[in-house]
Every structure is written in structure tokens, then in C-alpha cells.
Amino acid sequence: MNLFQDALAWLTDPERSAGPNPLVDRIGEHLWYTLLALVVSALIAIPLGYLIGHTGRGRQLAVLGSGAARALPSLGLLTIFTLLVGVGNAQVAAIAVFVILGVPSILAGAYAGVEAVDRTVVDAARAMGMTETQILFRVEAPLGLPLLLGGLRSAALQIIATAVLAAYVGLGGLGIYIQRGISLRTYDEMLGGAILIVLLALAVDALFAIGERVARRAIGSGPTRSRPRPDRPEPLTTDQQSTLEEIR
Amino acid sequence: MIEFRGVGKRFADGTDAVIDFSLVMPSHQVTVLVGSSGSGKTTILRMINRMVDATEGEVEIDGENVATLEPVQLRRRIGYVMQSAGLLPHRRVLDNITTVPRLNGMGRATADELGLSLMDTVGLDRSLARRYPHQLSGGQQQRVGVARGLAVDPNILLMDEPFGAVDPIVRADLQAELMRLQRDIGKTVVFVTHDIDEAFLLGDQVVILATGGVIAQKGTPAEILANPASDFVADFIGADRGRRSLRIVEQAGRRIVVDGDGRAAGVLTDDSAAR
Ligand SMILES: Nc1ncnc2c1ncn2[C@@H]1O[C@H](COP(=O)(O)OP(=O)(O)OP(=O)(O)O)[C@@H](O)[C@H]1O
Ligand SMILES: [Mg+2]
Numbered sequence: 001m002n003l004f005q006d007a008l009a010w011l012t013d014p015e016r017s018a019g020p021n022p023l024v025d026r027i028g029e030h031l032w033y034t035l036l037a038l039v040v041s042a043l044i045a046i047p048l049g050y051l052i053g054h055t056g057r058g059r060q061l062a063v064l065g066s067g068a069a070r071a072l073p074s075l076g077l078l079t080i081f082t083l084l085v086g087v088g089n090a091q092v093a094a095i096a097v098f099v100i101l102g103v104p105s106i107l108a109g110a111y112a113g114v115e116a117v118d119r120t121v122v123d124a125a126r127a128m129g130m131t132e133t134q135i136l137f138r139v140e141a142p143l144g145l146p147l148l149l150g151g152l153r154s155a156a157l158q159i160i161a162t163a164v165l166a167a168y169v170g171l172g173g174l175g176i177y178i179q180r181g182i183s184l185r186t187y188d189e190m191l192g193g194a195i196l197i198v199l200l201a202l203a204v205d206a207l208f209a210i211g212e213r214v215a216r217r218a219i220g221s222g223p224t225r226s227r228p229r230p231d232r233p234e235p236l237t238t239d240q241q242s243t244l245e246e247i248r
Numbered sequence: 249m250i251e252f253r254g255v256g257k258r259f260a261d262g263t264d265a266v267i268d269f270s271l272v273m274p275s276h277q278v279t280v281l282v283g284s285s286g287s288g289k290t291t292i293l294r295m296i297n298r299m300v301d302a303t304e305g306e307v308e309i310d311g312e313n314v315a316t317l318e319p320v321q322l323r324r325r326i327g328y329v330m331q332s333a334g335l336l337p338h339r340r341v342l343d344n345i346t347t348v349p350r351l352n353g354m355g356r357a358t359a360d361e362l363g364l365s366l367m368d369t370v371g372l373d374r375s376l377a378r379r380y381p382h383q384l385s386g387g388q389q390q391r392v393g394v395a396r397g398l399a400v401d402p403n404i405l406l407m408d409e410p411f412g413a414v415d416p417i418v419r420a421d422l423q424a425e426l427m428r429l430q431r432d433i434g435k436t437v438v439f440v441t442h443d444i445d446e447a448f449l450l451g452d453q454v455v456i457l458a459t460g461g462v463i464a465q466k467g468t469p470a471e472i473l474a475n476p477a478s479d480f481v482a483d484f485i486g487a488d489r490g491r492r493s494l495r496i497v498e499q500a501g502r503r504i505v506v507d508g509d510g511r512a513a514g515v516l517t518d519d520s521a522a523r
Contacts, residue, residue, distance in 0.1 A: 125334075
């Protein structure tokens with residue numbers, strides 16, 4: 001418990017905002033790497049996932065590739081990439097590592113979302129005369145949005161957790177406190193940094209949870225407030241009333 | 249007019265769903281394809297709008313071979329209504345109905361106007377326009393499906409067991425509505441069902457199919473009832489079980505028509521007296 005009090009004291013120390021290593025800057029860096037990696041991952045994974053989901057082809061390959069990407073040790077990869085591109089370009093190496101981490105979840109979310117759409121709905125859309133592109137963007141993509149957001153959500157959380165590694169190649173981020181804490185044995189600093197990462201992750205998670213709810217609502221499934229409740233029986237039409245009377 | 253000439257369909261897995269099918273479906277009439285499950289009704293229907301491509305023979309619409317037409321353009325001028333309605337769950341009723349006109353470039357205001365009038369046409373209250381499909385009853389969803397099928401004012405309306413998933417009372421209601429509608433609009437309707445009563449009720453031409461899309465008999469309901477071509481047909485239309493045979497029973501000086509189960513179906517009147 002003592003350690004937690006120390007960590008809290010460290011977190012609330014005025015030094016954290018005024019000192020040479022301000023929290024806000026580190027949080028900013030951490031979020032920036034996360035956002036950048038998430039955007040790049042999404043740009044790669046969403047088109048690919050939609051293609052796989054819509055055509056039903058390449059799924060096997062995606063599963064294999066994702067498995068391999070997930071099995072790669074991030075720290076080792078980061079070291080190799082940094083050596084390859086040079087320390088001056090460490091940022092590129094770090095983003096590349098985070099992207100490799102983020103792509104599999106987003107890819108799975110994208111194609112699972114498309115695959116989850118009721119096939120009779122897609123069939124009806126095609127029979128009406130929608131082109132394949134229209135089916136993808138007007139039917140499959142919106143209906144698959146909650147699952148895609150789920151994929152983005154887990155990718156974001158994994159990247160936030162792994163962005164700690166940025167500190168190891170001199171890029172800062174919240175990992176710097178953990179790294180310093182370990183080497184200097186300043187455990188209040190290390191725990192304080194860890195707590196911040198957890199809080200960041202929880203905040204981002206909550207944001208995505210809200211996003212998923214909004215998406216579900218927007219596609220007309222799930223509970224609604226402003227619209228009539230589906231479980232409330234409809235008032236009978238006069239036609240139905242007379243039918244009822246005939247039956248009685 | 250839709251004409252099938254020697255049409256066959258073999259699916260990729262080797263299933264021969266339809267074998268050497270030839271039929272003329274006259275314009276402005278209702279042709280009902282009726283047959284048991286797996287007889288190829290849906291496959292035949294979907295070869296008209298190229299949702300399925302024939303592997304043998306030709307399908308022609310007004311003399312034009314559909315194989316030469318672009319599928320998307322072809323489908324946009326043919327209405328399609330299916331059993332599950334297949335409505336877009338994320339779009340409101342009005343947007344569902346006007347999907348194709350909007351795709352064809354119709355402005356929103358005009359499309360909404362059209363959608364609302366189509367709701368009137370199929371007997372849907374306009375107050376439902378802003379609901380989502382899951383907020384409608386099965387019968388209402390089916391009406392939306394029909395309205396959507398009519399949205400581009402197609403000459404041809406394909407209906408694949410459109411009333412198969414609703415309860416009998418609602419079904420009777422929808423059938424009556426469709427007959428009233430057809431009197432007004434006179435579309436070339438191809439209607440698929442496995443319910444022979446529905447076939448006789450709606451069909452100008454009824455086509456009874458056996459496995460492989462083999463035509464067991466075709467004709468008007470009266471022709472088929474008067475002269476079932478085979479035991480298969482007799483069995484299918486229920487003639488052998490006496491379900492279709494009505495008897496006349498004299499009671500209190502009047503002639504009562506009684507059905508196969510002995511239930512009174514009505515009173516027989518002289519033609520002259522009826523007028
Ligand atoms: N995509 C497909 N691939 C392979 N076989 C198919 C395919 N679609 C249909 N079939 C087969 O073709 C035959 C005819 O099917 P179809 O759907 O046309 O029958 P149906 O008369 O509409 O039956 P139901 O009343 O059950 O709807 C069946 O044996 C079916 O299994
Ligand atoms: Mg069928």
C-alpha cells in the first residue's frame with residue numbers, strides 16, 4: 001500500500017508539470033504514437049478486411065498472417081527495425097511495430113463485420129440492383145460497423161500497452177517512467193507511469209464502448225429512446241379490428 | 249412476356265436444379281410456380297433477373313435474351329420480393345422503399361413523395377414511414393417489401409414465397425391486397441409458392457413443378473382442377489383426398505354445397521336468379 005501512496009505522491013508532485021519531464025508531454029507522445037499507429041493500421045486493415053469479407057476469399061491467409069504477426073516479439077522487432085532504419089528514424093520503426101500489432105485485430109473486425117451481415121439482406125440488395133461496391137459501402141460496411149469498432153478497440157488497447165516500448169528507442173511516451181523506474185529503482189515513478197497507462201487504456205476503452213453503442217443504435221438495432229418501442233403492441237388498424245370482431 | 253426456352257441450370261457443385269424448362273409467362277398476368285421444396289422454383293425465378301445464370305437455353309424478356317443484358321441494369325427494372333422481406337435493417341421504412349429510385353438518381357424530396365404514395369398503395373399507414381424494419385410486424389415488413397418491389401414501377405414483379413412467413417390471417421389479407429393491386433396495375437407477375445391454395449387463388453396461369461423444374465401441368469386453375477394430368481398432380485392439388493370435391497346436398501328445399509369434410513361451403517343458386 002505504501003508503494004501506491006508513493007506513486008500517488010509522485011503523480012501529484014508539482015514537479016510533474018513544472019519539471020524537465022512533464023507528464024502532459026509524455027501522455028501526448030503516448031497518445032500520438034497510438035493514434036498514428038491506429039490510423040495507419042486501419043488504412044491497411046480495413047480495405048483488406050472488407051475485400052476478404054465481401055468476396056469470402058483470402059480468409060485463411062488472413063488468419064495465418066495475423067497469427068504470425070501476433071507471435072512476433074515487439075521489443076525484438078523494434079530493435080531490429082531501429083537498427084535497420086537508423087536511430088534517427090526510430091519513430092518510423094516504432095510505428096511500424098505498433099502497426100504490425102494493430103493490423104490483425106482491425107482486419108478481423110472488418111471481415112467479421114461484413115461476414116456477420118444477414119446473407120438474405122445482401123441477397124435482397126443485389127437483387128434490387130445494387131452494384132457490388134454499393135452493397136459493400138451501403139449495406140455491409142454500416143451493418144458491420146460495431147464489429148469493426150470492436151477490432152479497432154482491441155487494436156488501440158494493444159498499441160497503448162505496447163507503446164511503452166517507444167521509450168527504449170528514445171522516443172519518450174509514458175514508457176519513459178517505467179524504464180527510468182527500473183534502472184534507477186525509483187519504484188514510485190515506475191508505478192505512477194504504469195497507473196497512467198492503465199488510466200489511458202481505460203479511457204480509450206470507454207470511448208470505444210460508447211462508439212460501439214452509438215453505432216449499434218445508428219444501424220437501427222438495439223434499444224432506442226426517441227423511437228417507438230418495438231415491444232409495445234401496435235394499435236389495431238380498422239381492418240384488423242373488423243377481422244377480430246368477425247372472429248369473435 | 250417472359251419466355252424460357254430449353255433452360256437448364258447446373259450449379260457449380262453438379263446439382264441439376266432445372267432441366268430443359270420451357271414456358272411462356274404472358275404479360276400483365278400472374279404466373280404462379282408451385283411445387284414442393286427443392287423443385288427448382290426459386291432457381292427458375294432468379295434466372296429472370298440474372299441472380300442465377302442459366303447454363304442451358306435462353307431466357308427472354310420481350311424477345312431480349314437476358315444473358316445479353318447488364319445484370320445491375322436488368323435488376324433495377326424488375327421488382328423482387330422475397331419471403332423474409334430482406335429489408336435493410338439500418339434504413340427506415342421510407343428509405344427502404346425508395347432505395348432503387350435513389351440509386352437511379354431521384355432526388356430525396358421526389359423519392360419521399362413516391363415512397364409515401366407507395367405506402368398508401370400497399371396499405372401501410374404513413375405514420376410508419378420513419379420506423380426501422382425491426383419495429384414492424386411481419387405482415388407490415390412484407391408490405392414494405394412489396395412497396396419496394398414496385399418502387400421503380402417495373403413491368404415485371406418477381407415474388408418468391410412473399411407471404412410464406414406470416415400467419416394465415418395476415419396472409420389472406422396480403423393475398424387480397426395483392427389481387428386488388430394487380431387489378432389496378434396489371435404487372436407481369438411471377439409468383440412462387442408451395443401452397444396450392446395460394447396458387448389457385450392468385451394465378452392466371454398455374455405451373456405445377458416436379459423435381460428438376462419439370463412441368464407436371466400448366467393451365468388456369470379451372471383447367472387443372474377439371475383435368476389433373478397425372479396422379480402426381482391430382483395428389484398435389486388434393487383432388488384424391490376429396491378436398492377439392494364439392495357435393496350438393498338438398499336441405500329445406502335449397503341446394504347446399506358441401507366440401508370434402510362435409511362442411512357447408514355455400515348455397516347453390518341458379519345463374520339467372522343470381523343476377
Ligand atoms: N447455389 C446452389 N448451389 C447448389 N445447389 C443449389 C443451389 N441453389 C439451389 N440448389 C439446389 O437446386 C435445387 C432447386 O433449388 P430451389 O431453391 O430452386 O428450389 P425451390 O423449389 O425454390 O425450393 P423451396 O420451396 O424449398 O424454396 C435444390 O436441389 C437445391 O438444393
Ligand atoms: Mg425457393
